[in-house]
Amino acid sequence: MAEALKHLYSKEYIRLLLEEVSKQYSAFPTKQFHKLVFDKEWTTRELKQRMRHISECLKRTLPEDYSSALAILMKTYPRMTGLKYIGFANMCFADFVELYGIDHYALSIPALEFFTIGCSSEFAVRPYIIKYPDLMMKQMLIWAHHPHEHVRRLASEGCRPRLPWAMGLPEFKKNPSPILPILEALKNDPSEFVRRSVANNLNDIAKDHPELVLRMAKQWKGQSKETDWVIKHGCRTLLKRGHTQVLEHFGFKKATGVQVLRFKLSQSAVKIGDKLSFSFSIRTPIAQKLRIEYSIDFVTSRGNNSKKIFKIAENTLEKNKMQPFTKSHSFRDLTVRKHFAGRHTLAIIVNGNVLAKKHFDVSRPHS
Secondary structure, eight states, X not given: OOOOGGGGSOHHHHHHHHHXXXXXXXXXXXXXXXXXXXXXXGGGOOHHHHHHHHHHHHHHHSOSSHHHHHHHHHHHHHHHHTTTOTTGGGHHHHHHHHHHOTTOHHHHHHHHHHHHTTXXXXXXXXXXXXXXXXXXXXXXXXXXTXXXXXXXXXXXXXXXXXXXXXXXXXXXXXOOGGGHHHHHHHTTOSOHHHHHHHHHHHHHHXXXXXXXXXHXXXXXXXXXXXXXXXXXXXXXXXXXXXXXXXXXXXXXOOOOSOEEEEEEESOSEEETTSEEEEEEEEEOSSOEEEEEEEEEEEEOTTSOEEEEEEEEEEEEEOTTOOEEEEEEEEOOOOSSOOOOOEEEEEEEEETTEEEEEEEEEEEOOOO
16 A cells, blocks of 8 residues: 555655754754654644644744744755655645735745745645735736746646635635636646646536536637647536536537446455456447446445446447447545445446446455
8 A cells, every 4th residue: 555645744854854944044943843743643643734733843943033934944945845855745835834924925925936836835825815815816817927837837726616635715616707817828838737737627616617617618629639638627527427518518419329238247245455347338329429437336434325437438439339348446445535335336327327237235354
């Protein structure tokens, strides 16, 4: 099993952080900082809890004046990104700005721009959007034209209405119109990193405003192959939901006479940690474009059901040709998904319609 993400904040990372901070601030109490970080709750903290804890420890050991503390961190940050910790671990720098800089807008916004390069300020920027909505959305639009792709990505990623692990932006869930000029500016960005963020932002919006995203998909269609990818990826939730107009927009009309044949599960029961294989064939009386998916109704911790849909293929199937498919699904627990015992259902979906389903049982492995 992959190492837990929380271990990005390792003893080695903390050692390097305190060493680099002390080079910029000779009065930095390195032993005190080390002791504060590795308190009795350290091992139980998850990733974002560790990040926040480090920010709080920095606050207790850096100068009380925010501008002085921030100046030290901004001098330290390039030294850390010059090492091997480019990425999520260095988000503790932006987290410090999120936590202590909200009343220092003029100082904090350039710092968030600075810290997002080589890492990301996507979480830290959100309290600023809530407190300074007009100022921040003007700033985000400026960032959308920045020469560095990480800053341009922040313009989109930072204002996603439903960014995972992040503070929500309820006003943008209700009315996403302030976001749209940013997405318009970035939809054809030369960086795939940025375009993927635009697509994810669209997908967030689609969950609350499907008709708006459909209109945008129609407006952007054919402008470039990159933009076509953005709108397809941005409509992925609507495609999974079987939204008829969205399916038709991408060429998936109501399936005519399609049959699911020879549908078999490899077993009627599977243990958590194992995988379930399944196979089936599809035959169509006419040549037609088909989007083929499977869904699983998972049992939740409360004993309810939660459906997840997974794409198998998008093909134009020939008339009367039998097309076989074989897939497997892992029931190994992940950080983002836990499995629970009980009756599950696997269904085959074609162009948004369930055409076949089978039940199977999931059980806990023997201890």
